[in-house]
Amino acid sequence: MNNNELKERLELLEKAGMDRRHFLKLMGMTGMLTVAGTSQIKAFSSNAKGKIVIIGGGAAGISMAARLMNWLDEPDVTLIDPSELQYYQPGFTLIASGVYQPEDVYKKQEACIPSGVKWIKDSVAAVDPVKNEIRTQTNGVVAYDFLVLTPGLQINWNLVEGMTHETLGQGNAHCIYDFEGAKRTWAALQEFGEKGGRGIFTDTYTKHKCGGAPKKICLLTEHYTRQQNTRDKVKLDYFTAAHELYDVKYYTTRLEEIYKERNVSITLNYRVKGIDTSAKKVFFNKVEKVEKEVKDEQTGKLTKVEEKIVTPYTEDYDFLHFTPPMSAPDFVRDSGLGWTEGKLAAEAWVMVDKETLIHKTYNNIVSLGDVAGIPTSKTSAAVRMQVPLAAKNLISLMEGKEPVEKYDGYAACPIITEYGKVLLCEFDYDKNPKPSVPFNFMDMSQEQWLAWVLKVYILKPMYFYGMLNGYA
Ligand SMILES: Cc1cc2nc3c(=O)[nH]c(=O)nc-3n(C[C@H](O)[C@H](O)[C@H](O)COP(=O)(O)OP(=O)(O)OC[C@H]3O[C@@H](n4cnc5c(N)ncnc54)[C@H](O)[C@@H]3O)c2cc1C
Numbered sequence: 001m002n003n004n005e006l007k008e009r010l011e012l013l014e015k016a017g018m019d020r021r022h023f024l025k026l027m028g029m030t031g032m033l034t035v036a037g038t039s040q041i042k043a044f045s046s047n048a049k050g051k052i053v054i055i056g057g058g059a060a061g062i063s064m065a066a067r068l069m070n071w072l073d074e075p076d077v078t079l080i081d082p083s084e085l086q087y088y089q090p091g092f093t094l095i096a097s098g099v100y101q102p103e104d105v106y107k108k109q110e111a112c113i114p115s116g117v118k119w120i121k122d123s124v125a126a127v128d129p130v131k132n133e134i135r136t137q138t139n140g141v142v143a144y145d146f147l148v149l150t151p152g153l154q155i156n157w158n159l160v161e162g163m164t165h166e167t168l169g170q171g172n173a174h175c176i177y178d179f180e181g182a183k184r185t186w187a188a189l190q191e192f193g194e195k196g197g198r199g200i201f202t203d204t205y206t207k208h209k210c211g212g213a214p215k216k217i218c219l220l221t222e223h224y225t226r227q228q229n230t231r232d233k234v235k236l237d238y239f240t241a242a243h244e245l246y247d248v249k250y251y252t253t254r255l256e257e258i259y260k261e262r263n264v265s266i267t268l269n270y271r272v273k274g275i276d277t278s279a280k281k282v283f284f285n286k287v288e289k290v291e292k293e294v295k296d297e298q299t300g301k302l303t304k305v306e307e308k309i310v311t312p313y314t315e316d317y318d319f320l321h322f323t324p325p326m327s328a329p330d331f332v333r334d335s336g337l338g339w340t341e342g343k344l345a346a347e348a349w350v351m352v353d354k355e356t357l358i359h360k361t362y363n364n365i366v367s368l369g370d371v372a373g374i375p376t377s378k379t380s381a382a383v384r385m386q387v388p389l390a391a392k393n394l395i396s397l398m399e400g401k402e403p404v405e406k407y408d409g410y411a412a413c414p415i416i417t418e419y420g421k422v423l424l425c426e427f428d429y430d431k432n433p434k435p436s437v438p439f440n441f442m443d444m445s446q447e448q449w450l451a452w453v454l455k456v457y458i459l460k461p462m463y464f465y466g467m468l469n470g471y472a
Pocket of ligand 1: 082370
């Protein structure tokens with residue numbers, strides 16, 4: 001089946017309205033049935049009782065609501081979320097590169113919330129995990145027996161000096177981690193592709209959702225300028241805050257080769273400090289860690305300590321794609337639900353057990369998705385795997401049993417390397433490749449056209465019709 005046939009059939013299915021039968025038909029048609037099977041957890045039912053409140057109705061919150069409604073005989077589920085719309089955020093990259101139209105990536109939230117779930121359209125201001133109470137912005141206090149904490153993450157625009165959410169796009173400084181930002185990026189990218197100049201692309205030093213997104217927009221920009229025959233007018237540079245381009249070795253080799261083949265430079269250990277949008281300058285700190293030996297005055301013993309060397313740098317740009325630092329939402333930190341020590345403490349990611357996804361202090365709270373403090377990538381592919389086992393573990397808690405389901409850290413990041421090709425990175429906590437799609441006849445350490453078909457045509461309906469309905 002070629003791209004166009006697939007697209008036409010998908011459009012027909014969308015028009016017909018997608019239910020479970022249509023969804024399974026679509027998956028079968030594209031050979032994706034194995035993708036739809038997220039775990040060994042079979043459908044079951046439980047008569048466990050208790051009031052469940054879900055904070056945040058994005059990828060994780062709605063999928064959890066769907067599973068709980070399916071598996072509990074008498075579900076009592078309340079969702080708190082202020083959003084009118086449900087966004088398929090992986091589509092933001094495709095808006096920014098002209099593949100999707102903006103209206104392709106959202107649906108009304110009320111159409112996504114499973115029937116029977118009570119929706120409080122509000123924002124959470126605080127949680128009191130000792131009293132089992134939630135304070136909302138305008139609807140007062142909501143009590144719970146069990147809490148599902150899935151508010152996603154907070155983008156800290158203010159940590160990039162000279163930039164705010166409102167000024168995003170000014171001075172040709174863009175960011176696709178925002179719906180409006182993705183739209184502006186596409187307009188700017190087309191202009192840049194015509195005029196040429198210097199394009200700078202950056203990531204950030206905190207954990208951020210879809211670590212591949214800054215690389216995708218960089219490589220798509222490169223390919224776009226080739227398609228426009230303006231590649232020779234453009235210089236492209238990628239600055240990463242990390243000490244390597246990608247941390248899953250199986251895929252890194254090819255990714256580095258691609259950057260080299262395309263003549264896009266990679267600079268390591270650079271963090272964006274600020275942007276001067278009127279002068280089109282981006283300010284970096286180069287942060288290097290060196291080991292030093294320190295002598296104890298009394299014992300004379302030498303011990304090794306790590307020292308940070310920070311060197312400021314400034315670069316001029318014509319087109320900039322930057323990634324702001326990200327963290328757990330403030331209310332998570334303020335409510336004492338985040339890690340207080342270790343690598344995940346600075347951004348207050350929720351302190352959960354990395355296998356059961358149950359809070360380490362409060363065992364009536366499960367947390368998953370971007371907000372969870374676990375050492376894996378923050379992607380909706382990861383969420384899809386987390387949901388069934390988090391729901392099962394929550395039900396075990398409600399039944400007074402030990403939770404037994406264990407998450408292995410599976411996450412996936414389809415890195416679009418050009419229009420028509422994707423390097424489909426799938427891995428676990430140990431950063432070992434963990435392919436879940438039925439593409440084992442291909443070398444998945446290389447970019448593939450079929451992975452592009454999956455990314456552009458399959459994953460979006462799988463999100464809206466499969467995952468959010470508890471089928472995938
Ligand atoms: C540009 C971009 C590209 C991406 N590409 C990919 C990709 O290719 N593949 C992939 O798998 N993933 C990708 N992702 C990541 C993916 O979208 C996220 O990992 C996923 O959406 C996380 O789900 P979540 O439910 O944790 O958070 P979200 O989906 O962000 O949902 C959070 C919800 O919580 C609500 N909320 C927030 N604060 C509060 C509050 N105080 N009170 C109540 N509700 C609140 C919000 O309104 C929202 O509905 C990408 C993301 C972006 C931005």
